[in-house]
Every structure is written in C-alpha cells, then in structure tokens.
Amino acid sequence: MRTILAMAATLGAALLPAAGAGAAEPTDWPAVLEEARGQEVFWNAWGGDERINAYIAWVGERVKADYGVTLRHVKLSDTAEAVRTVLSEKTAGRHEGGSVDLIWINGENFKAMKDQGLLYGPFAESLPNFKLVDVANKPTVRVDFTVPTDGLEAPWGMAKLVFIYDSAVLSTPPRTMRGILDHARANPGRIAYPAPPDFHGTTFLKQVVYETAPDPSLLQRPAGDDFDAVTAPMWSYLDALTPHLWRGGKVYPKNGPALIRLLDDGEIDIAFSFYPAAASAAIASGQLPETARSFVLDGGTIGNTHFVAIPYNAKARAGAMVVANFLMSAEAQARKENPEHWGDNTVLDVARLPAPARRLFSDLPRGVATLPPEQLGATLPEPHPTWMTRIEEVWLSRYGS
C-alpha cells in the first residue's frame, strides 16, 4: 500500500511544474531537514555493480524512513553522462529544477564540474556528520585527484585497487605490471582490462603509467608538454600487451564486475576491484569460488576517495544534502565497509566515534579472501585529472577503433 502511495506521489510530482530550489542552507540544518521531507532525490550513480546498487537501495529505504526523502537511483554506465546532463541544462538556461540532484563523483568528472561552475556549495563541510570524517589521516577526503574539494563534494568512501585470482588455477600471481605482461605472453588471452572510460579500465592504465613512467611524481602536476615523454613507455607496454590480451584485444570487457564474471567462468586469470573485500564478498554471494584470493602490487596500488556532489540547479537540494549527510553516518559507513554488503574502507575516524558506533566497525567480518590492512601495501595517489583525460583520448585512437 505504501509503495502504491509513493508511486501515486511520483506521478503527481511528475505532472506538477518544477518547483524552485529551496532556500535552506546547510548551516541551518533543521531547516534543511524540514525542506527535504517529501522531496524526491534523483541520485545519478554508476550502476554497474549489483551489490552497490543494493546498498544504494538500502540507503533509499533508510532516508525514506528517517527523513521522508524518496531516493531514485538513476543508474549510469559512465558518470560523464550526468556531467553532460547538467551541462546541457545550463546551456539551455535551466538554472532551476534540474533533473540531477546528487552525483556519485570523483576525479576528472569532479574537476570538469568544478571548473565549469556546475556544482552547488560549499556545503559538504557544513553537514553535521562531516565532523566525524578523518580529515587528519585521510587527506584524500579533501583533495580529489590532487584537486581541492573546497566543500563542493562530501566524502563517501575510500577505495583501493586490489587484484583477485583463483588460487586453484594460479599458484603465485604476478606482483608487478611487468609480471602481468609476462603472464600474458606466457598465457595468451588470460589477461583483460575494461575499455576506458570505464573507471576500472582507466585505473589499470594508471597502474601501468605509474610503473613505467621515468618520474611518477610528475603525475601529481597537470599534464603539459611532458605528456609524450612520460607516457611513451606506457604505450610501448600496451603495444606489447594488447596482442596477448583476452580476445586478442579486439573486444574489451565492459566494466569491473564483468572481470569478476570472466574470472569465475575461467576465461581470465586476474580480475581487479576497487574495494579490498571484493573477493570475500564475491565468494559470499556465490560469484567466485571459495579458492579466490586477493593480492596487491609490490609498488603499491591506486587509492582514492569517492564523493557525492550536488549540481548547482538541483531541484531537491535539501533532500540531496540529507542523503549526503546520511552517507557519512556511522551506520551507513559501517554497512559500506561490511564485505557482505560492499566492503570498502570508511572515511570516518573510527577511533573518535562514540563506543556503540565504534562497535559497528569492530564487529565487521573480514572474510577469507580479504588482505589484512598491513598487507594492503602502499597507496598510490591519483594522478592529476588532466593526465587521464589525455591518456583516454590517445588510448581510444590507438586501441579503441
């Protein structure tokens, strides 16, 4: 019955003309809560992973129950789609009542929106739960791919690339990108990565450029005239790898979860994921065999923070802020870190949480295939977004058509 009412409300809302954005500012939190009640928040978020979709559905239930906010997950295959939507609305002069309320974002998409004035804020650091965030020890919660967030996006989770293999098939996995190339040469068709702009694909390329670049520290600065010099070894690496890739590099998997399926089907030897507990999670849900295990590279793997941001013309701005704040709550963060639901690391400073909230984290299961924190290795910072924009372009012209 409640579902039917909610559906009727959707219908009604769809027929009504767009209401102007409310005036409540995050500094006046009770006013935000008041305004958010009854709002419908369209959250544009990558929808390629069913487990993440299920987590978002759970968030929807919780904010509905606690704050009367209806959450709609608009599933994207590439976050750039949401950037485009907001940009085209701005171009068409729709400065109010926009169709995107909240975006799951980081990196070059954040930079693009920030540069073009497409974001609302600053709001993030005024949200009540931001004070729980571990600003001191997790600098990437305020610096997104080297770009300062300036309160325009609220941190949501800490990602770190981990590799997954089946220990029943592969006894000792390679521990460097060079090693992966050698493995591919010896076992043609057993290595794959998704085609950019999928973010798992671009992250694979980042690992390559980190390991091959003469001076990786240059990657922290915007790409300039040094682009060709820095990336040349990477292209020769890829030229060597491509003929030995899965399907000879003629067809690429679409995204990260597709790699998990290929690993389970026995088509490839190595998959990778952005959350450390991914292997355990996949075993638990029946997507990988019990013998699946995780590993990281000797030189470290890319780690970053992902965020949520609110477009400048969002229709349900207050509702979006309520969702963003809920995402930083101990309850939501603990569930996100739980490998049964998602399995990446929290942005919060767990040590400073009150005892009951702290217990939420200490009680979490780890899972057989998850590396303990001390074995997760070094975390490589994300390169400046300009690098990936150009690397993707060159990649597309070299291997994409």
Place this chain on the structure above:
Amino acid sequence: MLRWAPALTLLLFLGPVAAGLIGTWLPAFGYLPALGGERFSLEPWRRLFSEPGLGGALRLTLTTGFAATALSLAIVLAFLATCHGTRPVIAVRRLLAPLLAVPHVAVAIGFAFLAAPSGWLARAVSPWLTGWDRPPDLATAPDPFGVALVCGLVLKEVPFLLLMTLAALGQVPADRTLAVARSLGYAPATAWIKTVLPLVWPQIRLPVYAVLAFSLSVVDMALVLAPGSPPPLAPLVLRWFNDPDLSRQFVAAAGASLQFVLVGSAILAWFAGERLAASLGRRWIDAGGRGAGGRAMRRGATAAMALVFATGLAGITGMAIWSFARRWRWPDLLPSEWTLHTWARQLDALAWPGWTTVSVALTASAIAIALVLACLEHEQRHGITPGSRALWLLYAPLLAPQIGFLFGVQVLLVRAGLDGSWPALVWGHLLFVLPYVFLALADPWRRLDERYARTALCLGASPAGVFWRVKLPMLLRPVLFATAVGFAVSVGEYLPTVFAGGGRFATLTTEAVSLAAGGDRRVIGVYALLQALLPWLGFMLAIGVPAWFYRRRRDMREFAA
C-alpha cells in the same frame, strides 16, 4: 469527437516524427542556438566524416542490417513455401506469440549467454567433446563482425515476418491458387514461389522495409551483441549524444541525419533489388519449370525455423535458470546450487522500474487502443476505404530510424519544459505503440461482417449502441490482443525511454541494458525474465479473458484471430 480522431491520431504520431526530424537536421547543419550554433554550416558533417570510427561503423551497420533482413526473409519464405498447409506451420503459429512478446533486449541477453565462449552451447559439449576445460578464447558474442547481432536480430525478425506473412496469406486465395498450380504439375515449393508469393508480396513489402530499417538502426540489441569499437552507427551516434563535450551534439545530429539517409537509401536499394528479382522471376515463371522433389529443401527450411524458435526460447530459459542459480560454473550444464536470494534481493530495486514499465505500458496501450478504435469506427461510419498511402503514413515511425528523430523530439520536449516527465515518456512510447496496435486491430475490425451492424441499426440501436453492444463485444478478443501487442511494444522500448525520460525514468528494459554490461548473470536473468513475463502475462490475459467470458458462446471462437 469521432470526427477528429484520424486528424488527432496523425497529429499525435506524425507531427512529432516530422518535428523531430527537423529538430535533428537543423543542428546537423550547425543550427542550435542553445549551444551557440547560430549559423548554418557544413562543419558538423566535416567533423562527422573525420571521426575515426565512422567507416567501420558504416560497414558494420550495412552488413548486419542487410544480412539480418535477407536471412530472416529467406527463412520465413523458404519455410512457408515448402511447408504450406502442413503441421509444422500450425505448430509454429502456436509458438509465435511467446517469441513475439519477448522484448528485443531480453532476446539479445539470452542469445549472448547461449553463444558466449562460456555460454550454454559451449557447456553442453565441453569438455567431453571439445576438450575445452576452460572456455575457449573466441570472440563470439559480441564478435568483431556483428554475426551475433545478425543472429539476435533474426531471432526477433523471423517471428514478426512470419506473423505478417501468415496474416497476408489469409487475405489471398492461397490454398486454391496453390491447388491449381499443383494440378498443373508444379512441385509444392515451386508452385508457392511462382503463384502465391507474387500475391502476398505487396502485403508484406512494408513489414520487410520496417525490418530492414529496424535492423539498420537498432541500438539496444547492438549494445549487448555488437562489438564496441567501433559499434554500428546508431549506438555510435547515441554515444556522441551522451558525450560530456557538448560540441559533439552537432556531430551527433549529423550522424543521426546520416542514419536517416542511410535507412532511406537502403530501402530504395532494396526496392531496386525487388524490381530486379521480379523481372528475373517472371522470366523464370515463363520458362515453366515444374521444380522437383524439394524434400531436402523442406527439411532444411523446417530445421532453420525450428532452430530460430528453439534458440530464442532457450536463451530466455537460460536466463530464467540464472535468476534462480547461486553457483553455476563452467562447464556445468545446470547450476550446482540454487537460490531464491537473487529475486528476494531485487524486489525493492524492481519496484520503481517495474512500476514505470507497467504504468507507462498500460497508459500508452490504453490511449493507443482508444485512438485506433476511434479511427476505425470513424472510417466505418463514413464508409471510407483507406488507400495504401494511409498505410505508408502508419508505417512512418517504424521506417524512420528512432535515433534519426528522437533527438529532435527531445529538443522539443525541453522547449516545452516536459522532458523527463511521465506524460512525455508515455507520449514517446505512444509513437511506436500506436502503429503496432493499428496493424494488429485494423484487419479483424474491418473483416467483421458489416451486416451485423446494419441488423443492429435496423433493430433500433444507435450507432454508439452498435459500437458498444455489438462490435466491441464481438471483437473483444482482437481488441484485447491488439492492446497486449501495444503493451509488449511499450515494455520493450529502449531509446524512447532514454530520450523522453531524460534519465529520470528507468524501465525494466533500460535497467536490463545497463546491467547487461556488468557481471552478475543472475541479476540480469531476473530482469530478462521479468521483461519477457510481463508481455506474456498481457497476452495470456488478452486470450484468457475473452475465452472465459465467452466460454458458453461457441461461435465466438471464430472471432479469435
């Protein structure tokens, strides 16, 4: 009120197509003030032709489009020519509805699982026959040449063409013609091709063109089955439309216009081929060859038809099994562990797209059936006999490639402030639901003996009374069947949802397409199965309700078709 029905209907579904085309062609020539295009230029076309993937995309589009159409047509004609009036035709006719009802995407997803190197077919023969203890490293679905896309299209187009051809056969004296030809010594298949095919061809010409246009511009199936670099033209254009670099919109508009030109030229080329075939065929007929035997041909055609049906239904079955699987590893033929967990976990996530799908499909098909009934009733009351030109108008939205005008439609919707609204979504679906509903209902409605209406009028019933008390109850089954056709079409729509929904609405189809890229076949199975079940439910109701309602009226079974 009734007087305005034909005009209103035309306005509702031809207006948008025309306006959408204009709204696409203007930016293709540089005019789109919202993005700073104030002057006409050829720049978008120059940029389009310098796109690196364009040549490959065009080649892929043309080869897959023509191959899928020719193959589908060949299978249907060969089957009917060799099996006319035999038991296989009756069997296939009975199996037609379930396969017709399954949305394109669900068929594509099912086929992808069958044909993948780790798919059902490879599992069935591995490792005992093939020696593959791992899936072979073969690019099958998708493959670089679009073979998988052609197969997927054939699975959907064969049932459609079969339906249209069977309907056409019902309207010509096929049996008698065939009997005469055979009494003159012609072998069955030769007799069919020489005497029956020329009779039915004029009636299936438009459906064939619709199949050709669809195959050349399909997006949703291509996203699942076609290679990604480069994809066929229509998905490539969609990619440009979605590019964060808004100046790509001009290239996209030019690409959409090129798609339109491409489909138009392809139809003309097909028409020319038809002419050539006809003149060669006449010479062949004049030569008087009787043909012989044809048993091998008959076996081949029956096998091809059986293969199409078995593959289509097996794909859906495979996905249905996946939705209940917990572990199903290579090379197991069936899951090793079963679970209801996937369904349980998806229930919440299904509520919103499921509701959007059902509400839009019900509304669009209800509006469509009302408009179609109004048009047909208007036509009968005024004794209008629609010519073949009216049929062309009806087919316009099916012949024009969707990507070729939906962009312009979206520009219109944004202008009207209606984009991303529920009514816009319904309207976007109505464009494609309406023609199919009309095609499904027009024949049974026109075939009803008009003396029933005359009798009722002479018994003192008003024209409205005749409609409600005689025609509608007598034609309840075809009316409900046409509504179910409209419902099924709406459930399967992908591009209209993407464009008119403005990203704010998800349906089972858009969810299935976006999930198909990802990993979890169990979840994809849930969506593919639901996508197939909804139209099946519609058809079951459309057949079951009148059957129950008229269970004590024997002659009402005649009005079944």
Place this chain on the structure above:
Amino acid sequence: MSGDGALRLKAVTLALDGRVLIDGLDLAVAPGEVVTVMGPSGCGKSSLLAWLCGSVAAAFTVGGRALLDGTDITALPSEARRIGILFQDDLLFPHLSVAGNLAFGIPRNVPRRERRARVAAALAEAELPGFGDRDPATLSGGQRARIALMRTLLAEPKALLLDEPFSRLDARLRDRMRHFVFDHAGERGLPVLLVTHDPDDAAAAAGPVIEIAPRDDAPEFAESD
C-alpha cells in the same frame, strides 16, 4: 395517404460509379402485402434494400424518396426508420444468448419485467420455449432463422425487408420458413419487400412481382451479398 401504413418508393434511382442500375422506380407496398423484386445478381436489388435501411455504401448515388406510413424516411438515420431487415444469414449476435438476441430488438423504454415477458412470448411463438439461455451456436439452421425473425419483429418495425432470406435453408425447411415469415408479417399488417431470384419465393409470397432488368454494362457478380 398519410398514416395508411404503406411503404412507398418514389422515383428511386440507384447508380454505382456513374452506371445507373435502377432508374425511376415507383412502388407502393400496402400493409400485409408482399411485393417481390426479382432480378439477376448485380442489378442493384440488395443495394435498394440497403438504401431503404439507411445503410447503403457510400459508393452508390441514390435519388428519389421513400415514405413509410406517410412519413418521409429518406433522410432519417437507420435506427429511426423502424424498418426491419432479414438477410440470407440469420446474423444472430454470437456473443449474446438466444434471449439476449431477442431482447436486443425490444425498444429501450420497455421496463425489464415486460421485456422478459415479450422474450418468453417470442420464444413460444418461435416454437422454442425454454431456449432463452442457449448459445445461438447450438441451434439448428431453422431454429436460428425463426429467432432472427422474432428478433426483428420485437423491434416493432413498420415494414419488413427480406434479402433472399430463404436461400441458405435446405429445401425441406424453406417452405416452412416462408410460411412462418409471411404469416407473422401478415398478422402484424406489415408491408413486406422481398428480394430474391428464386421464383418459388415469389410464388409463395403471392403478391405483385417486379422484375429489374439486367443492364448491359452491369458487371457480373458485382453484388457481394
């Protein structure tokens, strides 16, 4: 001449695509009288009946007037003309029961109990008492034909048109049915116009016979019903 109950045709001309099929036909059918129109297929006789019913196909051009019981009905819609028609097929509505078919003809303003009584009386008259709930498809040809006549009569027509109504019945039934129809029409004093090409029909009608001559340019088999 007003109110005498007769059906009159005045200077009726019927043309199809510019070809004149009937030219200036004048005719009066008195109450209780059966006038038979005979002629070959395509001579326009069925279209003449359709015109009298108010449902002639748009392709025909028709001139002249028709009067029924002194009222000019030429411009009236079918349902207001009060002319009953029977075709060679009984055309019972397959979705209604036998009683439902009979009740279809009873004018709207008749109250429900009275409707039921009239249906029961009609069933008795058709020698089919108790058949009300039956599916028409389960009736024999003769039974269906009788129900079709009773349905027409229950609509209280002022005239009856018969479009070869006996041609589909087998020889044994045909004679019985002729008497059944003519007796009931006669009892009610209805003017009856019968179209046929069976001379036996004309003989049984025992009224005036009008022959419509075939026209040289009339196409063969043009008439569909």
